[in-house]
Amino acid sequence: MEWIFRGDQPIYSQLIQQIKQGIVSGQLPPGGRLPSVRDLAMEAGVNPNTMQRALQELEREGMVYSQRTAGRFVTEDMQRIESVKRAFAAEHIRLFREGMAGLGYGREEILALLQEEKEENDGDSGM
Amino acid sequence: MAILECKGLSKRFKYVTALDQVNLCIEPGRVVGLLGPNGSGKTTLIKLAAGLLTPTEGEILVNGQAPGVESKAIVAYLPDRDFLPGWMKVEQMLSFFGDFYEDFDADKAREMLTRLGINPKQSFKTMSKGTREKVQLILVMSRKAGLYLLDEPIGGVDPATRDFILDTIIRNYNPDAAVVISTHLIADVEQVLDEVIFLQQGRVALQASxxxxxxxxxxxxxxYFREVYRC
Structure with missing residues (x-):
């Protein structure tokens, strides 16, 4: 996974977002075992305590679970994963609409543009 | 118990007050950035903790004791300049550290040196600045200490070396030990820190996570630091 951090938010909340992103995108598959806290911290280049805090929060939210000796695993609850995925999609849509509104486009115009884009691409790819 | 504690700590030199009534506490398991502009007292504080300077006033305690023979056994100190003689070869450094420090893990040091492709026969003076810094850091971090004091470990190294240094700090993380890193290059170390202590003209301006x-x-x-210290 690629880890990118912004300056204006706490690091632990960005870790939570990025691990969730990994889970909903399937990069971290359901039921898959997560690397150790130290290895994840090294991979992300962050403090191990911060990584630990992020994983504990993900555990509370039910996105990962611990097995006492075996380590931490990604949840197998597909509904849970799907609902997080939906929430991410809703956020992308909100940002997109904000951006388009900034250009002066209303809802109907946006839909028309999307439709237009779809037809063009359908034509190109022959789908 | 705190691994490092300062109570009303002051250090005055003839014409300057380097530290002025410093109170702070560092717990085991924390990676702490000691931040501040040049001349704010970072190196003085580290030298006091390492037992190289004595307080003018107040106390500094390492694991509950004033710095001395016992504290030096648990403090791993990386000075802000070269501290090894030029003629010394890597192999000799390993036995030198092994002689001095009971907690030195030579195998761990060898493993890290091999990973960097450093030849054990090479002498200190023939190494580049970046390699010298890496070798010294490896020696210090290969001790199983209770308190690591790293004075400007990333000043003047290239980005790859900086990454190696930060990686080494994370890799060697130990919940029973604290790491203090002094630097003014905050952006580079921010992600590996739990908390920061801002020093300003010898005083603690802020300690926060x-x-x-x-x-x-x-x-x-x-x-935030740039705003606080805007000239």
């Missing part, structure tokens, strides 16, 4: 600063200020510690 990195994420609490980001949460409350909505900006990185680096940006």
């Amino acid at each position: 990195v994420d609490s600063i980001r949460e409350e200020q909505g900006k990185s510690v680096d940006q």
Whole structure:
């Protein structure tokens, strides 16, 4: 996974977002075992305590679970994963609409543009 | 118990007050950034903790004791300049550290040196600046100490070396030990820190966790620092 951090938010909340992103995108598959806290911290280049805090929060939210000796695993609850995925999609849509509104486009115009884009691409790819 | 504690700590030299009534506490398991502009007292504080200077006033305690023979056995100190003689070869450094420090793990040091492709026959003076810094850091971090004091470990190294240094700090993380890193290059180390201590003209201007600063200020510690110290 690629880890990118912004300056204006706490690091632990960005870790939570990025691990969730990994889970909903399937990069971290359901039921898959997560690397150790130290290895994840090294991979992300962050403090191990911060990584630990992020994983504990993900555990509370039910996105990962611990097995006492075996380590931490990604949840197998597909509904849970799907609902997080939906929430991410809703956020992308909100940002997109904000951006388009900034250009002066209303809802109907946006839909028309999307439709237009779809037809063009359908034509190109022959789908 | 705190691994490092300062109570009303002051250090005055003939014409300057380097530290002025410093109170602070560092717990085991924390990676702490000691931040401040040049001349704010970072190196003085580290030298006091390492037992190289004595306080003018107040106390500094390492694991509950004033710095001395016992504290030096648990403090791993990386000075801000070269501390090994030029003629010394890597192999000799390993036995030198092994002789001095009971907690030195020569195998661990060898493993890290091999990973960097450093030849054990090479002498200190023939190494580049970056390699010298890496070798010295490896020696210091290969001790199983209770308190690591790293004075400017990333000043003047290239980005790959900086990454190696930060990686080494994370890799060697131990919940029973604290790591203090002094630097003015905050953006580079921010992600590996639990908390920061801002020094300003010999006083503690702030001690807070990195994420609490980001949460409350909505900006990185680096940006916040630039505002606090705007000239």
